[in-house]
Every structure is written in structure tokens, then in C-alpha cells.
Amino acid sequence: MIPYGRQEITQADIDAVVGVLKSDFLTQGPMVPRFERGVAEHVGAKHALAVNSATSALHIACLALGLGAGDTLWTTPITFVASANCALYCGAKVDFVDIDPKTYNLCPQALARKLELAELDGTLPKIVVAVHLCGQPCDMATIRALSQRYGFKVIEDASHAIGGKYRGEFIGNGRYSDITVFSFHPVKIITTAEGGMVLTNDADLANRMSLLRSHGITREAEQMTHAPDGPWYYQQIDLGFNYRMTELQAALGVSQMERLDSYVASRHAIAQRYDQLLATLPVTTPWQHPDSYSGLHLYVIRLQLEKTNRSHRQIFESLRESGIAVNLHYIPVHAQPFYQELGFKQGDYPQAEQYYREAISLPMYPTLGDTQQDQVVAALHGALAP
Secondary structure (H helix, E strand, O other), rough: EEEEEOOOHHHHHHHHHHHHOOOOOOOOOOOHHHHHHHHHHOOOOOOOEOOHHHHHHHHHHHHHOOOOOOOEEEEEEOOOOHHHHHHOOOOEEEOOOOHHHOOOEOOOOHHHHHHHHHHHHHOOOOEEEEOOOHHOOOHHHHHHHHHHOOOEEEEEEEOOOOOOOOOOOOOOOOOOEEEEEEEOOOOOOOOOOOHHHHHOOHHHHHHHHHHHHOOEEOOOOHHHOOOOOOOOHHHHHHOEOOEEEHHHHHHHHHHHHOOHHHHHHHHHHHHHHHHHHHHOOOEEEEOOOEEOOOOOEEEEEEEOHHHHHOOOOHHHHHHOOOOOEEEEOOOOOOOOOOHHOOOOOOOHHHHHHHHHHHEEEEOOOOOOOOOHHHHHHHHHEEEEHH
16 A cells, blocks of 8 residues: 555664663753754744644644634634634634635635625634645735734644745745744654644744743743742743653654755655646646745645546545555535534535545655556556546
8 A cells, every 4th residue: 555645764763762762861851952943943933842743833822822712713724623723722713714726725815805804893813824735835925914914913834844935935934924833743744753843933922832832830030920949949820731742752853854855855856757647637736836845745636527427536435445545635624513513514615615525635755656656646547537
């Protein structure tokens, strides 16, 4: 079976993790700060904080930006549920903005129209989460300009996008957003097994998120309500969580970062070959905006179903039966039963729903060889045949 995504673990990765196992620190040692510095320096951000998942990163990012009861967060319906759930964790509401039919990201024109209406009825969002689907960045310059006009904060959910660029600069540098989130799940571009990171250029936000990831506890005297009782002293000054990353995970991340740029370059070579091999098939291959250099976490095709007599499901199942473990990213969040109970319904976001009826994620990972890629394409040819 050829999976849709796969991590690469090298001997250098194994040696890095074993080195931590033989050290004095399994958690809260030197490797986490080293990993944070490495990522921050690579992308050009001032502050980076490693956490145990991108979901945790989204949660503390929302809390640090003051999201709470009475507030609303907007995001795209084509994303993993965490991009929306993070608002509900904070007691806030969620709403969605339909996608651009070419990039599959949150549509900036739809966002502008929705903001105009929201300003009139007093329902402007507190935060917009811009998800860089498949690794391709959103139109961040437009989103930033809208945030300055309407007063909302911006989180880049770049879970798919580490190593990618927007307008020639690495995603995560904070030029167009308040906070950026990365994911290091095994199928992502680099991995720490599970893990995530928040990045910001705002020292106050960084300090707030640092507290929130570790129980709201500080050992810094200047943050305490009174002078420390002694060198053992700490204070809980906020209600935080146990969202820390371990030293083992960070060591793996430090090692994987050495190959980040080559991983993304390999993904681009694979995507270019897919584009050529699929050119004659009734599928739409991913379009890349000229302002973007995608991280290419995923390679999503859209089926031109009007040109074949087979259904979306038949084609998907045929690929699976041929040993190709394709996937579908994502089921629109507003179509999930939990969100339907909140009042969302089919027809609310037609572009997202049309995407869902046509999308299939083909295998994409740096070690995918030409022979395997040829198998994928041959299986797709067979699946599309009458």
C-alpha cells in the first residue's frame, strides 16, 4: 500500500533522540529552546514556542489574543476541525468564509463582502484564522489590510506550510499576522511525532502563550505578585495547560529541520511530475498562485466528474483497492454533525461543498519514488476508465 503521506526517520534522527534518552533531561531541558530558536531563525520570527500539538498551539494563540465569550472567530470550512474548535475551547463562536475555487484557501473577496455586512450589524470577528491549505499560503496581504480596516486579529494556521514562502519570504515571519501555527504531525513536512509551534513577533503575546502552555506558572520574579519566598518559589498567575513539548520530540525536530528545505524541494519535484503525468486525464491539478511557494504538504486533485461515468466514491474506492491509500482533505467543517447542531447547514458554503464532492489527495511525501508515483498514476487511469 502506498500511503498518502509518510515520515522519513534517518539514523541522524534516531541518534538525536537516543542522545536525549541518555541525557539528564527528558523534558524541560535544552533541546526545546534549541528547536524553538532554530525554527524562529529559519523563518525570521522573533519568538517561537514549541507545544505538544498544533491544536494546542491554536488554543493558546486564541487565548493570548483575548478570544472569549461574546467573541467570534472566522475561518475556512475546508480545514481540519481544530482550526474552528479552538474558538469553542475559548467559549467563543465560530463562523466560516467560503473558499477560493482556484487555491481552495479562504477567499479574500468573500471575506471582504462578509466583513462589510458584519460591520453593519455589529458582528465583526475578533480573530480570522487563515489556513494555508496543502501548504499554499493565503492572500495574506489582502487579509492583513482587511484586519487593519476592521480591527480583527490574524492567526496563520500554517500546519501544512513550514518551509513554504509568501512573496519570497518564509511563512511564519509574522509580516502579515499576529501569530503563526505550525504542525509537526508525522504526515507533515517535518515531524516531532506529535507536536506544534506558535510564532510571533510580539513579546507580550509570546510571554502570555509561554504561561498558558505550562499551567499558567511562572518562576520569573518580575511577573509575581510579591517577592519570591526563596529559590524554590513559583506562582500560578493564570489558568494554563500542560501543553509542553518533550525533549525527545524537540531533538527529533532539530534533526529534521536540517532537511526542511530539501524536503520541500523534493515535494515540488514530485508535484511537477504529477502535473505532467496527469495532464491528459479528466482531473484538475493544483494551481499555484505566483505569490506563493507552497510547502506542498498535500497534492489534491479535483475530479472532472462530468467527463467520466464514474462517481467520486467509485474512483476513490478503486484507488484504495489498487493499493493507493488516497485520502480526502477535508470534509467541510460546517457539514460535521457537531457543527450542524450549532446551526450550520448544507448550502451555506457552496464552493467548499463543491470542492468536497471532487477532491482526492494523492500520495505526496519526499521519499515517494518515480516507480511508486507511476503506480499511483496508473491506478488513477484505471479508476477513471469506463
